[in-house]
Amino acid sequence: MTSRGTRSREGKARDGRPPTLEEVAVRAGVGRGTVSRVINGSPRVSERTRAAVEAAVAELGYVPNRAARALAANRADxxxxxxxxxxxxxxxxxxxxxxxxxxxxxxxxxxxxxxxxxxxxxxxxxxxxxxxxxxxxxxxxxxxxxxxxxxxxxxxxxxxxxxxxxxxxxxxxxxxxxSDNAEGARTAVSHLLARGRRTIATITGRLEVYGAACRLDGYRRALAEAGHAPDPGLIAVADFSEEGGRRAMAGLLARRPDLDAVFAASDVMAAGARQALRAAGRRTPDDVALIGFDDSAVARHMDPPLTSVRQPIExxxxxxxxxxxxxxxxxxxxxxxxxxxxxxxxxxx
The missing domain is CATH 3.40.50.2300 (Response regulator)
Incomplete structure (x- = not known):
């Protein structure tokens, strides 16, 4: 005896419905999208998977939807x-x-x-x-x-x-x-605190960029965890550019000449900050420790080489x-x- 949902060799259930793409996927043991790729001739499936899908299509008598096939034919690849x-x-x-x-x-x-x-x-x-x-x-x-x-x-x-x-x-x-921007920034500032730095500034990116705001949150969180109240005078907003980092660092030194560390929200801004520190006669890291974000080639080629938060960009x-x-x-x-x-x-x- 055949149950209500059982398919015949002609591809019809006892209720008269044609088999669906989802049922082909279940029969083949793959995802719906994989079935779609096989039906549309995509090269992004293995031969073993292709064979399993084709067998399920044949067994269930599945007929691809014409509109879906037309859409696939019009793809730009x-x-x-x-x-x-x-x-x-x-x-x-x-x-x-x-x-x-x-x-x-x-x-x-x-x-x-x-x-x-x-x-x-x-x-x-x-x-x-x-x-x-x-x-x-x-x-x-x-x-x-x-x-x-x-x-x-x-x-x-x-x-x-x-x-x-x-x-x-x-x-x-x-x-x-x-990437986990907030945790990356928190880890960087915690490292500076562990090295004995106490007046830690930050150069942020544009705060309308969510990732930049998250990095600022991480900076504040690390200070709070160490019992330090964030000082607005130690926060400078820039634009992720080298020149922006240089200007921000110059402003920070003018406001807080006692700062002993800087967390820059990008390596490029850290490179600009390094220029301003050198122009002001501040040694890195002796006078001011410096950390960037991205771990790009910029970090490795700076003098001295830059500590940086590596995000897996690729x-x-x-x-x-x-x-x-x-x-x-x-x-x-x-x-x-x-x-x-x-x-x-x-x-x-």
Whole structure:
């Protein structure tokens, strides 16, 4: 006797319903997105998995939905990397090259191309929207996005699956990948305290950037854990640039000449801070210890070499690409990934 949900060789259940993609996935022992990739001829599956799915399709008599097949046929086989920053900053900062490297690694075996585009102004955003609305890309990756940037809503409004690097807030609705900014900063400042530093300043990035605000929170948390009340005079806001770090450091020295340590929220700003310290006759680390964030090539090549919080930037890029590929394929999974950081101690602290 056959139960209500049992499928016949003709692909019909006793209730007359055709088999579904989900039932094929259960029969094959894979995810729904994997079945979709096999049916649409994607190279991103192993031969063993392909054979299992094809066997389940044949056994259940599954017939792919025509609309879904048409959508697959219209795919661009491309992912857009959208950067709302000036091109000069993109090519000057190691963060961007590292994250592109990770994205490229993840896309290498997917058959997807990577399209790089800059969208820092209203005209560029309009052109990008027109381009993507014409189905020139299957998904988008956003990096360096400010809290008030309209780009995420623009992309989701035209139906482009989008993943963001660094959420805009704790309530970010888009899938996102980030490093543990607050814990990285807390670890850096705790290291300075353990080395006997007591008047510790920080140079933050733009605080409308959620990651920069989290790093400031970590700085404050480390001080509070050690019984120190944060001093507003020891906090300088900059813009993640070398010149911004130099100006911020000069201002800190003018306000608090007694400071004995600085945590800069990026290696690039730490390099600018080092220039200001040297110009003021302060030795690093003898007079002022210095720590950065990113553990980029800048940190390793400074004099003295810079202690820095390592965030796994390439791994973040890979995770972003894998996440957007999963969203494009209709797969479910974690929507918000936070990767751990590590303090790399060098001579500057």
């Amino acid at each position: 491309a992912i857009a990397l959208v950067v709302p920053e000036p091109e000069a900053r993109f090519f000057a900062e190691p963060y961007f090259s590292d994250i592109v490297g990770g994205i490229g690694d993840a896309l290498a075996d997917s058959g997807m191309q990577l399209l790089l585009t800059f969208a820092g102004g209203a005209r560029e955003r309009r052109r990008l929207a027109q381009y993507l609305a014409a189905h020139r890309a299957d998904g988008a990756l956003l990096v360096s996005v400010r809290a008030d940037d309209p780009l995420p809503e623009l992309l989701t409004g035209i139906g482009i699956p989008t993943v963001i690097s660094g959420p805009r807030s704790a309530a970010e609705p888009l899938p996102s990948v980030d 791994e973040m890029g890979r995770a972003m690409a894998e996440l957007v590929l999963a969203v494009v394929a209709g797969e479910s999974g974690p929507r918000h990934l936070v990767l751990p950081t590590e303090l790399v101690v060098r001579e500057s602290s």
